[in-house]
Amino acid sequence: MAPILELKGLSKKFGALDILKDINVSIDAGEFLVLVGPSGCGKSTLLNCIAGLEPISGGSVVIDGRDMQNVSPKDRDIAMVFQSYALYPTMTVAKNITFGMKVRGVDKALQQKKLDHVARQLQIDTLLDRRPSQLSGGQRQRVAMGRALVRDPKLFLFDEPLSNLDAKLRVEMRTEIKKLHQNLNASMVYVTHDQIEAMTLATKIVVMKGGVIQQIGTPAEIYSHPANLFVADFMGSPAMNLIPAKVKKNGKGTQFIIQNNDREDLILTDLNAANLPEQIVLGIRPEDIADSKLQKHHHDQVASCLIDVVEPAGADTYVLMSLGGVEVTARLQAETSAIAGLPMNLSFNMDKASYFDANTGERLN
Amino acid sequence: MTNFANRSTLNVSVKNLVLRWLLYAVLALFAIYYMLPLFVMVTTSLKSLEEIRTGSLISLPRDVTFQAWMTAWSGACSGIKCEGLRPYFWNSVIMAVPAVLISTFIGALNGYAVAQWRFRGANLIFALILFGCFIPFQVVLLPMARLLGQMGLAGSIPGLIMVHVIYGIGFTTLFFRNYYVTIPPELVKAAKIDGASFFRIFFSIFLPLSLPIIVVTIIWQFTQIWNDFLFGVSFSEAGTQPVTVALNNIVNSTTGVKEYNVDMASAIIAALPTLLVYVVAGKYFIRGLTAGSVKG
Numbered sequence: 001m002a003p004i005l006e007l008k009g010l011s012k013k014f015g016a017l018d019i020l021k022d023i024n025v026s027i028d029a030g031e032f033l034v035l036v037g038p039s040g041c042g043k044s045t046l047l048n049c050i051a052g053l054e055p056i057s058g059g060s061v062v063i064d065g066r067d068m069q070n071v072s073p074k075d076r077d078i079a080m081v082f083q084s085y086a087l088y089p090t091m092t093v094a095k096n097i098t099f100g101m102k103v104r105g106v107d108k109a110l111q112q113k114k115l116d117h118v119a120r121q122l123q124i125d126t127l128l129d130r131r132p133s134q135l136s137g138g139q140r141q142r143v144a145m146g147r148a149l150v151r152d153p154k155l156f157l158f159d160e161p162l163s164n165l166d167a168k169l170r171v172e173m174r175t176e177i178k179k180l181h182q183n184l185n186a187s188m189v190y191v192t193h194d195q196i197e198a199m200t201l202a203t204k205i206v207v208m209k210g211g212v213i214q215q216i217g218t219p220a221e222i223y224s225h226p227a228n229l230f231v232a233d234f235m236g237s238p239a240m241n242l243i244p245a246k247v248k249k250n251g252k253g254t255q256f257i258i259q260n261n262d263r264e265d266l267i268l269t270d271l272n273a274a275n276l277p278e279q280i281v282l283g284i285r286p287e288d289i290a291d292s293k294l295q296k297h298h299h300d301q302v303a304s305c306l307i308d309v310v311e312p313a314g315a316d317t318y319v320l321m322s323l324g325g326v327e328v329t330a331r332l333q334a335e336t337s338a339i340a341g342l343p344m345n346l347s348f349n350m351d352k353a354s355y356f357d358a359n360t361g362e363r364l365n
Numbered sequence: 366m367t368n369f370a371n372r373s374t375l376n377v378s379v380k381n382l383v384l385r386w387l388l389y390a391v392l393a394l395f396a397i398y399y400m401l402p403l404f405v406m407v408t409t410s411l412k413s414l415e416e417i418r419t420g421s422l423i424s425l426p427r428d429v430t431f432q433a434w435m436t437a438w439s440g441a442c443s444g445i446k447c448e449g450l451r452p453y454f455w456n457s458v459i460m461a462v463p464a465v466l467i468s469t470f471i472g473a474l475n476g477y478a479v480a481q482w483r484f485r486g487a488n489l490i491f492a493l494i495l496f497g498c499f500i501p502f503q504v505v506l507l508p509m510a511r512l513l514g515q516m517g518l519a520g521s522i523p524g525l526i527m528v529h530v531i532y533g534i535g536f537t538t539l540f541f542r543n544y545y546v547t548i549p550p551e552l553v554k555a556a557k558i559d560g561a562s563f564f565r566i567f568f569s570i571f572l573p574l575s576l577p578i579i580v581v582t583i584i585w586q587f588t589q590i591w592n593d594f595l596f597g598v599s600f601s602e603a604g605t606q607p608v609t610v611a612l613n614n615i616v617n618s619t620t621g622v623k624e625y626n627v628d629m630a631s632a633i634i635a636a637l638p639t640l641l642v643y644v645v646a647g648k649y650f651i652r653g654l655t656a657g658s659v660k661g
């Protein structure tokens with residue numbers, strides 16, 4: 001089956017400034033693609049390019065096998081939800097939802113039928129006569145979704161749709177969007193700067209920085225095999241620990257020597273790693289460091305570390321220490337006996353470790 | 366200790382009271398000062414000539430008479446005709462109403478295009494339109510006279526309408542542009558995806574949002590156009606003069622006695638429509654000027 005959306009060598013310039021460089025992405029029908037990156041990385045511009053709201057400087061956008069060159073937004077068979085909702089302020093909810101159909105000259109009875117269907121689906125059937133200013137943030141969000149849904153498009157585009165909501169509502173709406181995706185089996189492109197949103201919603205994530213794609217992959221791939229230091233640092237909360245280490249080879253495997261405050265250097269061994277340069281950055285997720293009394297994996301390396309801070313968070317306890325000159329976070333079970341100011345034995349799960357080139361930041365294993 | 370505190374709060378409240386009354390007194394003084402000319406005009410217009418000659422300027426009329434108002438409306442002489450302000454008042458109405466509506470509409474359309482459709486050169490075009498606000502009236506008089514002559518509109522009311530529309534576009538565009546620039550651009554994007562055209566978006570989405578700024582623009586334009594004298598006196602002829610020009614002619618053409626009461630009544634009649642517009646729509650005027658973003 002042909003991909004529903006293909007971006008081939010897409011680029012975008014504002015004058016001499018490169019906003020997007022050589023973007024190549026392809027998604028199949030039913031996929032949920034999330035574009036994620038820090039603000040100013042070009043993700044919203046990319047979405048606008050897909051929608052046809054911004055002209056592209058090079059490459060092509062292909063939707064369902066059809067090249068979108070010179071195709072206006074209304075003829076691309078897409079629907080879009082905006083961060084500011086962009087509801088028409090002087091129209092009622094019902095008029096907001098049916099405006100597109102009215103413009104396209106859809107039959108009145110059909111309009112009503114579709115409106116009823118969508119309103120029931122999103123539970124906004126009691127709000128149809130209100131104006132946007134009389135709605136709460138969450139309700140406005142639903143109306144904006146309704147306006148997209150009623151179109152029944154080939155491709156849904158979401159531009160940070162949850163950013164204006166408070167934390168609790170954001171989590172609720174996130175789940176609803178996920179449910180919606182599952183029920184409709186629709187193809188969606190979703191822009192966010194929130195890596196948790198990206199992880200929870202996506203079937204495929206594109207991580208961007210400075211207009212360049214850093215990595216494309218499933219949430220699991222991105223999380224466990226980040227392609228470079230930027231992705232490793234950006235995805236995951238708390239962030240992956242990125243510890244400078246010296247590499248030494250011996251008969252048993254590769255040793256990583258990490259400076260450990262004023263104490264003896266900390267040495268971790270990986271039996272499988274090979275061909276690493278002398279200086280690397282060792283990446284390890286907080287949950288891959290455990291209290292050695294409570295938990296032990298097969299390839300774990302146990303080492304004694306001085307604990308600086310203990311932060312109980314209910315389900316887990318975070319402990320902070322200083323290794324290799326950087327702050328390192330470990331996510332321990334709540335029952336841990338870690339005490340601030342005292343050393344304790346921690347086990348490092350080296351199966352899950354990532355190695356990065358200290359100079360280029362690229363992944364080595 | 367408590368005594369001390371009490372006394373100081375007492376002092377503060379007395380001081381506040383005195384300051385407050387002082388403030389009111391000054392405000393009242395200024396209000397009287399500004400109202401005085403209107404008061405003199407109204408009272409003088411209600412007096413007979415006899416009473417004006419004998420009485421004081423600021424005294425109330427002894428016998429209220431509307432004779433001066435009647436004369437001003439339908440009998441006062443300007444030049445050789447003695448038909449009052451009435452025909453000229455209607456000239457002004459049929460000049461000002463279309464000129465205000467057309468210039469407001471064009472301004473809204475311009476402002477919308479410049480603020481929400483960032484086409485190439487939009488800022489330059491806006492700057493040029495804005496520049497039009499600062500061109501002095503006198504500079505355009507001769508070229509405009511020639512243009513009107515070539516178009517066959519010289520001395521006619523449609524000609525005056527055209528002059529006022531052209532001259533007003535700078536201001537009306539400025540007003541609407543500044544209002545629309547606060548509206549999030551996503552609104553246009555959403556409507557484009559919904560399939561609406563340039564004009565559809567304007568009429569269905571932007572115009573219904575614009576009531577406050579429409580009122581501001583109408584008040585501004587109406588005041589400008591109604592009160593205009595220079596264009597009126599330059600581009601009109603005997604039958605097409607607006608009320609401002611007629612007022613000048615009435616006040617300046619005196620036969621024998623100077624009829625101050627008629628002059629005052631005429632002036633009030635000529636100023637009444639702008640006054641009325643402020644009273645009716647003034648609430649929106651303030652609201653529109655201070656209105657910032659549109660909550661959606």
